[in-house]
Amino acid sequence: MVEATCVVRVLEQHEFQRWILNGEVRAARLALGGFGTEELRVEVDDFVNVADVEGELQALGRACLLFRYLSICLLRVSSCLHEPAMIGLMRTRYSEDEVAVRDAFFDFFANECPTTTVRAAAKGTGFDPALWSSLAAMGAPGMALPESLGGAGAALTDLAVVADVAGAHLAPVPLIEHAVTTRALARAGGHDGLVAELGEGSTLATLALRPPTGDTARLVPAGAVADVILHHRNGVTSINRGNAPGIKLPNTADLPLAHRVISDATAIDLDSDGWNRTVDEWRALMAVAYVGLAKRAIEIGVAYTKERIQFGVLIGTFQALQHGFADAATSVEGAHLLAQRAIWALETDQPGASRLAGMALLYAAESARFAADRSVQYHGGYGFSEEYDIQLYHRHATAWILQLGDPAAEYARLADAEFGPVKGAA
Amino acid sequence: MDFSFPPEVEAFRTEVKAFLADNFDESMLDVTHDGTMHVPELHAALAAEGWLAGPVPKELGGGGRTALESIVLNEEMQLARAPIDAMGVTVITAAILMEHGSDHLKETVVPALLNGEALTSFGYTEPESGSDVAAAATKAVRDGDEWVINGAKMWTTMAHIADYVILLTRTDPNVPKHKGLTFFLVPFDTPGIEIQPVPTMATERSNATFYDDVRLSDDWRVGEVNGGWAVMKTALKYERGVAGGQFMSPPVIDAGIDWATNQERADGTRPIDDPAVRERLIRAQIDVEVCRGFAYHCADLANEGAMFGVEGSMTKLFASETFKRHCREIHDMMGAEGLLTLESPEAHHGGLIEEALRHSPVTAIYGGTSEINRNMVAEGFLGLPRAR
Numbered sequence: 065m066v067e068a069t070c071v072v073r074v075l076e077q078h079e080f081q082r083w084i085l086n087g088e089v090r091a092a093r094l095a096l097g098g099f100g101t102e103e104l105r106v107e108v109d110d111f112v113n114v115a116d117v118e119g120e121l122q123a124l125g126r127a128c129l130l131f132r133y134l135s136i137c138l139l140r141v142s143s144c145l146h147e148p149a150m151i152g153l154m155r156t157r158y159s160e161d162e163v164a165v166r167d168a169f170f171d172f173f174a175n176e177c178p179t180t181t182v183r184a185a186a187k188g189t190g191f192d193p194a195l196w197s198s199l200a201a202m203g204a205p206g207m208a209l210p211e212s213l214g215g216a217g218a219a220l221t222d223l224a225v226v227a228d229v230a231g232a233h234l235a236p237v238p239l240i241e242h243a244v245t246t247r248a249l250a251r252a253g254g255h256d257g258l259v260a261e262l263g264e265g266s267t268l269a270t271l272a273l274r275p276p277t278g279d280t281a282r283l284v285p286a287g288a289v290a291d292v293i294l295h296h297r298n299g300v301t302s303i304n305r306g307n308a309p310g311i312k313l314p315n316t317a318d319l320p321l322a323h324r325v326i327s328d329a330t331a332i333d334l335d336s337d338g339w340n341r342t343v344d345e346w347r348a349l350m351a352v353a354y355v356g357l358a359k360r361a362i363e364i365g366v367a368y369t370k371e372r373i374q375f376g377v378l379i380g381t382f383q384a385l386q387h388g389f390a391d392a393a394t395s396v397e398g399a400h401l402l403a404q405r406a407i408w409a410l411e412t413d414q415p416g417a418s419r420l421a422g423m424a425l426l427y428a429a430e431s432a433r434f435a436a437d438r439s440v441q442y443h444g445g446y447g448f449s450e451e452y453d454i455q456l457y458h459r460h461a462t463a464w465i466l467q468l469g470d471p472a473a474e475y476a477r478l479a480d481a482e483f484g485p486v487k488g489a490a
Numbered sequence: 491m492d493f494s495f496p497p498e499v500e501a502f503r504t505e506v507k508a509f510l511a512d513n514f515d516e517s518m519l520d521v522t523h524d525g526t527m528h529v530p531e532l533h534a535a536l537a538a539e540g541w542l543a544g545p546v547p548k549e550l551g552g553g554g555r556t557a558l559e560s561i562v563l564n565e566e567m568q569l570a571r572a573p574i575d576a577m578g579v580t581v582i583t584a585a586i587l588m589e590h591g592s593d594h595l596k597e598t599v600v601p602a603l604l605n606g607e608a609l610t611s612f613g614y615t616e617p618e619s620g621s622d623v624a625a626a627a628t629k630a631v632r633d634g635d636e637w638v639i640n641g642a643k644m645w646t647t648m649a650h651i652a653d654y655v656i657l658l659t660r661t662d663p664n665v666p667k668h669k670g671l672t673f674f675l676v677p678f679d680t681p682g683i684e685i686q687p688v689p690t691m692a693t694e695r696s697n698a699t700f701y702d703d704v705r706l707s708d709d710w711r712v713g714e715v716n717g718g719w720a721v722m723k724t725a726l727k728y729e730r731g732v733a734g735g736q737f738m739s740p741p742v743i744d745a746g747i748d749w750a751t752n753q754e755r756a757d758g759t760r761p762i763d764d765p766a767v768r769e770r771l772i773r774a775q776i777d778v779e780v781c782r783g784f785a786y787h788c789a790d791l792a793n794e795g796a797m798f799g800v801e802g803s804m805t806k807l808f809a810s811e812t813f814k815r816h817c818r819e820i821h822d823m824m825g826a827e828g829l830l831t832l833e834s835p836e837a838h839h840g841g842l843i844e845e846a847l848r849h850s851p852v853t854a855i856y857g858g859t860s861e862i863n864r865n866m867v868a869e870g871f872l873g874l875p876r877a878r
C-alpha cells in the first residue's frame with residue numbers, strides 16, 4: 065500500500081505525476097506483482113505520508129532496495145510512453161535514474177555477493193542459484209524486455225548499468241548470456257510463453273557464442289546450468305530446450321562452462337543479422353562488465369597500497385606504483401566511455417553500432433587485464449596467494465573474453481570489416 | 491547515457507566541414523615548413539567567421555559558443571590536418587584578458603586578437619622551470635608607475651611571428667612560490683626583448699626569449715599583483731574547451747591504411763593483407779574511438795560548467811601516448827620508404843607519416859608531461875598520497 069506513494073514521489077520529482085494517475089497504475093501493479101510479495105501490493109489511492117512510507121520500507125528490509133529499483137522501472141516505463149529524449153543530449157555520465165539503478169544494484173550485490181559467494185560458487189558449478197533468484201526478484205532478467213512480454217520495458221542502457229555492478233562483484237550468474245538470449249527470442253517471435261518465463265528468471269537461457277562442431281557446442285558459457293540454448297550455424301539459428309545442463313569443466317575462472325549436445329535443435333526465425341546483433345549485445349554488455357571488474361580491481365589495489373608499509377613508508381607513495389595505477393585507471397576510464405557508447409549505439413541503432421561493440425569488448429578486456437595485472441603486481445606476493453581477492457579478478461579478467469575465442473580473431477574480424485578481406489583469402 | 495550531439499551542434503559541424511573545404515587544403519601547410527605552425531589565411535578566415543571568439547563567453551565579448559561546439563570545431567580541424575595552435579593560443583589569451591585584463595587591454599588588444607590581426611604566445615616555461623611552472627624566476631620589479639622585467643623564457647613558441655607574449659613573472663621571491671607570481675601581456679616591440687630560434691628534432695621551431703630591463707606601464711599587468719596563479723587557473727579553464735590533441739592520430743592512420751592498401755610486395759600481397767599490420771591498424775582505430783569518448787566527455791563536463799582536471803589529464807595522457815605508438819607502428823610498417831622526409835619528392839603522402847613520427851614525442855612533453863598527468867590521475871582520481 066505504501067509503495068505506490070513512493071512511486072508517486074519519484075514520478076512527481078520528474079514531473080510525471082499526471083502519468084501515475086493514468087496508465088501507470090497498471091505498470092505499478094505489473095512490476096510489483098512480479099515480485100510476488102503480498103506486502104508490496106499497490107493501491108494507488110492509498111496516499112501515505114512519505115516519512116511513514118520510508119519507515120515501513122525500512123522495516124521491510126531488502127524490499128526497500130527492490131523498491132527503489134522498481135520505482136525507477138516505473139519511471140522508465142512512463143518516460144518511454146512520453147517518448148524518451150534519446151537524441152541530442154550528449155550525456156556522458158549516468159543520468160540520475162541510472163545512478164539510482166546502479167546504487168540499488170550495487171547495494172544488492174555488495175550484500176548478496178561478497179567474494180565468499182564467488183568462491184563458494186567456484187567450488188560447484190560456477191553458478192549461485194540463490195543469488196540468481198534474488199536477482200530475478202529484483203526484476204533484472206526481464207529488465208530489457210518489452211512490457212508486452214512481461215518485461216520492464218527498460219532499455220539496454222539499464223541492463224548495462226546492472227552488468228557494470230555485476231562485473232564489479234564477479235557475480236556468479238549468467239545475467240548477460242541470459243538477457244541477450246531472451247532478447248533474441250523476443251525478436252525472433254513466436255516464443256512468447258518461453259520469453260515470459262525467461263523474463264521472470266525461472267528458466268535459464270544461454271547462447272553458444274561459437275558455432276558447434278558436429279553435434280556438440282563446446283564450452284558453452286553457462287552451459288553447465290542453462291536449460292535453453294541457442295546456437296547459430298550456416299545462417300540458421302536454432303534452439304534446444306529441456307536438455308539436461310552439461311557438466312562444468314574445471315577452468316581458469318570457474319565459470320559454468322560445459323559442452324552441450326545440440327543435435328535435436330529446432331530452427332527459430334533469427335537470421336545472421338539477428339544473430340550478429342545478439343552477439344554484439346553480448347560483446348557490449350561484457351565490455352561494460354569488464355569495466356566494472358577493472359574499476360574494482362584498481363580500487364582493491366589502491367586500498368592495499370594505502371595500508372602496506374615498506375622501507376618505512378606506505379607503498380602507495382612510490383611513484384612507480386602510482387603511475388602504473390594511473391595508466392590503468394586512464395585506460396579503464398577510456399574503456400568505460402567506449403563501452404557505454406557501444407551500448408548507446410546499439411540501443412539507438414546507430415550505423416556504427418556493431419563496430420563499436422566489437423571494439424569496446426576488445427578494449428575493455430585489455431584494460432581489465434592490465435588493471436588486474438597491475439593490482440596483483442602491487443600486492444607483491446600476497447597478490448598471488450589464494451587468500452587475497454585480487455587473484456579472482458585476475459582470473460576472471462583473463463577468462464571472460466575467451467568464451468568468444470582468441471582476441472586476435474576478434475581483431476581480425478573487425479579488420480575485415482574495416483579494411484576489406486585479405487587478398488587471396490577465401 | 492547518450493552520445494549524440496544536439497541538432498544545432500550537428501548543424502555547426504556541417505558548417506565547419508564546409509568552411510574547411512572552402513578555406514583549407516593541405517598545400518597550405520607548405521608555409522609551415524619553416525617551422526612556424528601557423529597558416530595566416532586560415533587564421534584570418536577563422537576570425538572572419540567569428541570562430542576565434544567562439545568559446546569566449548558572450549558576457550566577455552566573445553562568441554558564446556558551447557563547449558560542445560568547440561570540440562566539434564577542434565575535431566574537424568584536426569581531422570583535416572588544419573593547425574590549431576594559433577587558434578588555441580588566441581582563444582585562451584583573449585579569455586584571460588577579458589577575465590583579468592585592464593580596460594586598456596580589453597579595448598585595444600582583445601579585438602585585435604579576435605579579429606585575427608594580432609597573434610600572441612605563451613611565456614610560462616623558463617630554462618630552469620618547466621613542469622614546476624610556479625617556480626618561474628623571471629623578475630618583475632615596480633619602478634614608480636612602471637614595471638621592469640628581467641629574465642629568460644624557454645619554448646616561447648610562435649614568439650617570432652607574434653605581437654605579444656603573456657608572461658609569467660615573479661614579483662615576490664619571499665613568499666611560497668605560488669603566491670609571488672604576476673602576469674603581464676608584453677608587446678614584442680618593447681625595447682629590451684630578444685628572440686632566438688630553437689630548432690627541434692621535428693619540422694617545427696620554437697624560441698628562447700630574453701627580457702633585459704623591459705619597461706612596461708601598469709596597463710599591461712594582467713590580474714592582481716602576486717595573483718598570477720589565479721590567472722593560470724583561468725588559462726587552464728579555457729584550455730579544456732579549445733585545447734586540441736585528441737584527434738592527432740586519424741590523419742596518420744588514414745595515410746597508413748592508404749599506403750598499406752596500395753603497395754604491392756614482391757610476392758604480390760599488400761601490407762594490408764598481413765595479419766600483423768591489420769591488427770596494429772585496427773588497434774589504432776580502437777584508440778581513436780577511445781580518444782573520441784574522452785573528448786566528448788570533457789566537452790560534456792565543460793558544457794555543464796563542471797570543472798574537470800583529471801579528465802583532461804587522462805585525455806592528454808591517452809591521446810599523446812597512443813599517438814606516439816601509432817606513429818611508430820605505421821612508420822615501421824613502411825620500412826625504408828618511411829624514412830623519406832617531406833623534402834623528398836618521393837615521400838609518400840608528402841612525408842606526412844615521417845613528419846608525424848618526429849613530431850610525436852613532443853606531444854607527451856608540452857602542455858603538461860605524461861608523468862605530470864599521471865601524478866594528477868594518481869592523486870586527483872585515485873586518491874593516492876602525494877609522492878613528492
Ligand SMILES: Cc1cc2nc3c(=O)[nH]c(=O)nc-3n(C[C@H](O)[C@H](O)[C@H](O)COP(=O)(O)OP(=O)(O)OC[C@H]3O[C@@H](n4cnc5c(N)ncnc54)[C@H](O)[C@@H]3O)c2cc1C
Pocket residue numbers: 611612613614615618619620621622644645646647648690696852855856857858859860861862865878
Ligand atoms: C616544442 C615545444 C613547444 C613548447 N611551447 C611552449 C610555449 O609556447 N610556452 C611555454 O610556456 N612552454 C612551452 N613548452 C614547454 C613545455 O610546456 C615544457 O617543456 C614542459 O612543461 C616540461 O618542462 P621541461 O621541459 O622543463 O621538463 P622538466 O620539467 O625538467 O621535466 C623533465 C622530466 O622530468 C619529469 N618530471 C618533472 N617533474 C616530475 C614529477 N613531479 N614527477 C614525475 N616526473 C617529473 C618530466 O615528466 C620529464 O620527463 C614547449 C615545449 C616544447 C618542447
